[in-house]
Amino acid sequence: MAPVILRFRHVGNRGPALDVPKYETPGAAGMDLRADEAVTLAPGERRLVPTGLAVEIPPGFEGQVRPRSGLALRHGVGMVNAPGTIDSDYRGEVGVLLVNHGQAPVAFARGDRIAQLVIAPVVRAEIALADALSDSGRGGGGFGSTGHQ
Template sequence: MPVTVKVRRVGQRGPPLELPRYETDGAAGLDLRADEPVTLAPGERRLVPTGLALEIPPGHEGQVRPRSGLAVRHGVGMVNAPGTIDSDYRGEVGVVLVNHGQEPVTFARGDRIAQLVIGPVVRAELALVEDLASSGRGGGGFGSTGR
């Protein structure tokens, strides 16, 4: 069942861009667009504004995820993937892009730069204990399960 997310345009950097939308019937993410032109030099990272502020319903979050095509074609990804948008955040959504490629990459205003996935959030209650139940993995991490 769809969840309604309220959207407000912010920044006024030019004519209004189209609102994020699902590009296919099976798409999980809405495409976010750059609200200003940006060129990323190799190794450079930058916060790119989208020109949008959101009101995500309580009990949900927004996840900003990289676009796979940008990674494959240009080596562009996100530093903090996924980025989390909390339901009580009302500021402009920004995307922290990084150029891992060998050449500068330029995005025009309106280019698709990331995906927004809306999903439910489960809030945990923490219980301080003396011992944890054993598991087959134990404390092994960072590659301990093999290649």
């Protein structure tokens, strides 16, 4: 399989350019995204935190911006729209929509790791309008309809 090439560009003017994301271990699925400005989130507050980077993702792939488990465990910080999607044709600055679910303010310094970026293939569906859908064992059952656990 040919490697997927990501091209990053520095777009923030908030200080010296931060390092581009990289995989920290050979088995890492994601690469860390860093805050390009200092931010303090009050309990219950959400904020779009800039990364200072734009990325070019090849067609047929997407960038999935995911929360960091350590921030969730230690501080109750997550993402409002997890995972966030970066489409292959988006060229603007990548931002991370953080939320503080914890009981205390959480401060991030410029350069702190705030999220992960995972690159994944995208399958585009052909859309068809139908008069009926095929039967399934589940049918129209929704939330909680497949069990009681």
